[in-house]
Amino acid sequence: MVIEKIGNINNITETKKSKHVSGKKEEIKSDSIEISSAGKQAAEIAKSAQIVKDTPDIRAERVKDIKMRIDNGTYDFNDNKMLEMVADKIANFLVR
Numbered sequence: 001m002v003i004e005k006i007g008n009i010n011n012i013t014e015t016k017k018s019k020h021v022s023g024k025k026e027e028i029k030s031d032s033i034e035i036s037s038a039g040k041q042a043a044e045i046a047k048s049a050q051i052v053k054d055t056p057d058i059r060a061e062r063v064k065d066i067k068m069r070i071d072n073g074t075y076d077f078n079d080n081k082m083l084e085m086v087a088d089k090i091a092n093f094l095v096r
Contacts, residue, residue, distance in 0.1 A: 035043075069075035 066075060
């Protein structure tokens with residue numbers, strides 16, 4: 001069986017469309033970010049909380065002063081405010 005060619009099938013080519021070139025350059029787009037006032041406030045609060053967290057509970061200068069006054073005999077042990085504070089701390093420790 002013989003099949004004959006139909007037309008010029010070997011020379012079929014597609015035409016390519018050319019891209020339209022304009023004289024304008026493409027605009028360069030850049031990313032940007034804007035932080036809201038609530039976000040800024042939250043950052044400030046977080047920063048302040050971290051400072052408080054990093055601050056030691058024991059004030060070394062105050063402890064040194066009280067120790068010196070105890071050693072010198074000038075510390076007032078009859079201070080009710082101090083006694084109440086110490087009693088509260090002891091009670092809280094025992095309740096845990």
